Amino acid sequence: MDILQRTRLFRRRLAAKKTSQLLSTASKSDSTTRESSTPSGSSNVTITTSPSSVSDSLVLDYSALTAPCDYIRSLPSKNVRKKLIDAFNVWFQLPDDATTGIENIISDLHNSSLILDDMQDNSLLRRGRPATHCIFGNAQSINSATYMVLSSCLILQRMPPPGLGVIDVLLNGLRELSLGQSWELKWKFHLSCPSVQEYTAMIDGKTGAMFVLLVRLMHRFSQHNLSLPELDRFATLxxxxxxxxxxxxxxxxxxxxxxxGFCEDLDEGKFSFPIVSCFNSDPVARDIIIGIFRQNGNSESTLSKNTKIYILGLIKRSGAFEATRELLDRSMHELRAALSSLEESTGQKNPGLRAILTALSMF
Known part of the structure; x- marks a missing residue:
């Protein structure tokens, strides 16, 4: 073996020896840390970490998460759902903490749906102000809208338990809301106009399910044995x-x-009730409007004012606006009859609900 080979062998042995010493030192240090972190007589082992990796880490606040939530809450509102809760409470007689909890749950779910709805419809305005996603962007708005759904679940979880199954009431309501919305989105995407029956089933989920959820939550927290089928029917109507x-x-x-915005539903290509009624009664108008929706969907722009006025003329000539007014009149008659039935079964008049119906009928 020459001198060069001996030198290389010596260096390898020296490096191996140093590595062995380092590993031995680290093992002893780790063993000492584990032993000192384990309480006497305890079988649990706690492994400590350096302060810089945990205790010194920055704790994020909730400002980025709640900013879109705070914004949508700040917009002008008629507070219809809060007024409904106050009016129904004439019969349910819930304590203040339960009433407040349900108000917050319904408010968070409603505002979450508004944020998502505006994005799905490409709406630029909400109550006369920029839509939430126009300020915070789609990604942050989606994240915060999802958080508001979680928040509603946490609120319900922390309320005094009214019995088993109350979380199921909330989850079933959320499922119905999502189901109704899914069909409206599908019809719009595929330019497929629903029948009147399909449209009614959709709004029973999209809109009616929120009112039904409100009533069912109040019913679960109430000590009064009210007729849930009657309440469900009123909420659905x-x-x-x-x-x-x-x-x-x-x-x-x-x-x-x-x-x-002016006739925003036309920009969205939405199959609202006047459009559904128009399509059912006038095939020529249907083909024209579908063609406009298709071209506008391809360009992802808003319709011109003149185009919207033209569509409004087609809807009017088909008799759809008149048919919509007639449906609203019949629906209000059914609502007032259902309210009278509830007042009779509870033995108590409800001026709050009557005032809400009167306000809604004036347009």
């Missing part, structure tokens, strides 16, 4: 009236246009 009224106002009300 209210949801139908509320959505058809909203569809009508979107195309026929000036103040509504100031809040959401």
């Amino acid at each position: 209210l949801g139908r009236f509320y959505q058809v009224r909203d569809d009508y106002l979107n195309l026929q009300n000036d103040s509504y246009s100031e809040q959401k």
